[in-house]
Amino acid sequence: MSKVFESCAEAVADIGDGATVMVGGFTGRGTPSRLLLALREKGPKNLTIVRNDASGGWKNPIDVDILIEAGMVRKVVTCFAVFGSPKKVSLLERAAMDGLVDVELVPQGTLAERIRAGGAGIGAFYTPVGVGTEAAAGKEVRVIGGREMILEHALKADFSLIKAHRADTLGNLVYRMSARNFNPIMAMASRTTIAEVENLVDVGGIDPDEVMTPCVFVRRIVPTGKVA
């Protein structure tokens, strides 16, 4: 069966209530904005979203906060819950204050490593990041190599929505510049990874040496052209 979908709507059609969804990107760069719009249109409820920044307020207007605003999100796992200026209340913080959304705040590198572990079949790992802070609350602490470390568990999802610069029809992906960020590791950490791609080429159109995400990790591809 072909992995290539004609529309984002078709590609997200089976994302249902209660699903856990990873969303690639870092601020606007590498964010699958067309898939996010399609998901909002489809409108599943009680989603758990895993995403680097969930504060909104960056230059890119299409972010996961469109799902929070639509009341589709029950939980967010992120490292940016509040926008750069600490005085500004984000949509997410407002929703959390109102008891509508739970937020699991994770240090950025720990978030990346938990996602990588999820895709790599690793259950958990010890890290020195967050020792002695709120990020360590309720977690096992162990001294390894003379240094205190905390136990962090892998993260997995039902779906990952990611964005790539180029794909072939098998799903081999190439990212561009700083739009790579969380996309390759999220591609590995879900049962179903859906890639929004700017350019689609035939098989053989990408040099094997250039492939950044091998096609085994990608289930669906939607060519959307170059959009913000």
Place this chain on the structure above:
Amino acid sequence: MGEMMSDEIMAQRVALELSGDCFVNLGIGMPMLVSNHIGTGKQVMFQAENGILGVGPRAEPGMEDKDLGNAGDEHVTVSAGASFMDSATAFDMIRGGHLDATVLGAFQVSQKGDLANWKLPGRKLGSYGGAMDLAAGARKVIVMMKHVTNDGLPRIVRECSYPLTAKNCVSLIVTDIAVIKVVDDGLELCETAPGWTPAQVQQLTEPQLIVRNVSSWPLSVS
């Protein structure tokens, strides 16, 4: 008392700490100004935790590339020899101790070098960003911050009252009036900005500063 130094002058002072041939991550906000003040002949390579090693100057208007930005969502360029990587690899560099230094903003620093910079008291949420990882992993943590809050309260305190980012991680504090080193027995006042005496700096600092050899800020302030 003298005047508080501008953000650019502080950035200039921080830049003097970055000797040649080093890899450095600049935190979002004020620390990003430091990249404007690296002297010629220095091989400082800047890392951005969103996946760039070799961040260059900001992109000129009209020359922005939509796929090229730093962790603070600014359009940037890359320097010769730059590379891009995914977020896991970017934090392998950070957590793995491969960066020589990081420059971070702060709400508070304690006399033991504890850092608080991710959440204000009384708020429901904050943002860790990559600060906890940088504070735990970079070989040297330099804090760049204003000496007092907008209300005039010391940010250099005995114990942080704000939620911690990491314990005992800061090695140097550059503020708008002084340069202070975290040493084994406390905080040592190393430099005062033009127009400031050690006693005046002490007045705006909660813990007792160690005063041994204080020099004046080695900058020409115009």
